[in-house]
Amino acid sequence: MAAEIGSMEIELAAALVRLSHLVQHVFADASRQHELTPQQAQLLCQLAGGPVGMGELSRLLHLEKSSLTGLVDRVEQRGLVIRIRDAHDRRACQISLTGKGSELAHECHDDVTSRLDKLAGELPSTDRTLLAGAIGQLLTEHGQPVTVSSSGR
Amino acid sequence: MAAEIGSMEIELAAALVRLSHLVQHVFADASRQHELTPQQAQLLCQLAGGPVGMGELSRLLHLEKSSLTGLVDRVEQRGLVIRIRDAHDRRACQISLTGKGSELAHECHDDVTSRLDKLAGELPSTDRTLLAGAIGQLLTEHGQPVTVSSSGR
DNA sequence: TAGACTAGTTCGCAGTACCAACAACCGTCA
DNA sequence: TGACGGTTGTTGGTACTGCGAACTAGTCTA
Numbered sequence: 001m002a003a004e005i006g007s008m009e010i011e012l013a014a015a016l017v018r019l020s021h022l023v024q025h026v027f028a029d030a031s032r033q034h035e036l037t038p039q040q041a042q043l044l045c046q047l048a049g050g051p052v053g054m055g056e057l058s059r060l061l062h063l064e065k066s067s068l069t070g071l072v073d074r075v076e077q078r079g080l081v082i083r084i085r086d087a088h089d090r091r092a093c094q095i096s097l098t099g100k101g102s103e104l105a106h107e108c109h110d111d112v113t114s115r116l117d118k119l120a121g122e123l124p125s126t127d128r129t130l131l132a133g134a135i136g137q138l139l140t141e142h143g144q145p146v147t148v149s150s151s152g153r
Numbered sequence: 154m155a156a157e158i159g160s161m162e163i164e165l166a167a168a169l170v171r172l173s174h175l176v177q178h179v180f181a182d183a184s185r186q187h188e189l190t191p192q193q194a195q196l197l198c199q200l201a202g203g204p205v206g207m208g209e210l211s212r213l214l215h216l217e218k219s220s221l222t223g224l225v226d227r228v229e230q231r232g233l234v235i236r237i238r239d240a241h242d243r244r245a246c247q248i249s250l251t252g253k254g255s256e257l258a259h260e261c262h263d264d265v266t267s268r269l270d271k272l273a274g275e276l277p278s279t280d281r282t283l284l285a286g287a288i289g290q291l292l293t294e295h296g297q298p299v300t301v302s303s304s305g306r
Numbered sequence: 307t308a309g310a311c312t313a314g315t316t317c318g319c320a321g322t323a324c325c326a327a328c329a330a331c332c333g334t335c336a
Numbered sequence: 337t338g339a340c341g342g343t344t345g346t347t348g349g350t351a352c353t354g355c356g357a358a359c360t361a362g363t364c365t366a
Contacts, residue, residue: 012281013269015288020176022292023169025215037321054345062178067323069346074321091331091344116166120291127287128165134276134284135168139175141275190352207314220354222315227352244313244362 026119030111034104040075041112044097044105051084051096080104179272183264187257193228194265197250197258204237204249233257 024038031041039061046052046060054072058065072095075081080101086092097105120128177191184194192214199205199213207225211218225248228234233254239245250258273281 012285013266015285016176016269018292019288020173023173113166116169130283131287132165132168134280135172139171
């Protein structure tokens with residue numbers, strides 16, 4: 001067993017795991033509300049910023065390209081996404097949201113956001129600020145770009 | 154009217170989602186290191202506190218009982234777990250770790266913990282404390298016991 | 307003892323994810 | 337021009353996940 005002194009660390013690791021499960025659960029619920037699997041919702045949200053190629057998408061979602069092919073196939077069959085053949089490189093293609101897909105992506109994103117905000121709303125605002133800051137730092141430390149999607153607005 | 158003030162909220166929600174993905178990724182990697190799927194690892198870790206019945210397990214893992222049957226089947230076939238028929242209620246059974254399973258569960262748990270601690274170690278310790286506190290509060294607000302699964306009931 | 311209820315299982319289905327092998331295409335170098 | 341190595345995305349095969357409906361078997365209650 002680890003020393004008692006480390007208990008704070010142990011709690012933090014456990015807390016992170018539990019928090020992760022909670023967030024996943026919220027995300028899955030919201031996705032399902034829109035008749036999407038979590039993976040499909042994540043894909044759509046990722047595309048909200050504009051078309052992306054399969055290779056980059058694979059990196060962004062931490063998926064093998066072969067896994068991605070199937071995922072894209074399924075959402076394409078639902079008419080939420082289209083493959084656009086690249087004009088300069090005929091091997092490549094860009095995945096782009098259709099109107100319907102874009103609508104769903106935003107609905108789903110807003111839904112997740114509002115659920116999480118509601119959940120976090122139970123915390124005092126100072127804690128929320130600290131939490132966001134600490135998480136942001138964790139993410140940047142780990143090579144994840146913490147893009148601020150709405151900075152302009 | 155979520156005015157400008159709400160921008161912090163938006164960031165927090167996005168940060169939570171990203172953090173969640175990061176933790177899931179760490180968890181999946183650690184599990185794989187021990188030749189377990191994340192779900193199997195989660196099951197084993199849940200059982201580390203002692204045998205649990207299918208029904209309660211289903212609640213703890215947020216899984217339908219039918220999904221759980223298969224999951225338990227697979228780890229049982231690997232000899233990591235056994236079904237123990239309940240003496241008082243012959244319908245019920247308790248799922249219990251075998252020696253091998255218990256070993257794996259602890260290895261995996263420690264691995265995840267150390268990876269997450271390492272990840273969090275890049276934060277100043279005051280931030281870690283705040284983070285753990287805030288997450289703990291979030292979890293308790295949401296009905297999740299923050300204890301490390303040792304409680305019977 | 308009949309009927310209601312509960313614990314787990316089985317079955318069918320869709321989706322996820324990996325790996326290995328592959329076709330098509332690009333850029334380069336001879 | 338054309339062969340070559342590297343890239344892009346796809347296919348095929350396998351294992352796992354997760355749900356809902358229908359089911360078996362056992363328990364409890366009236």
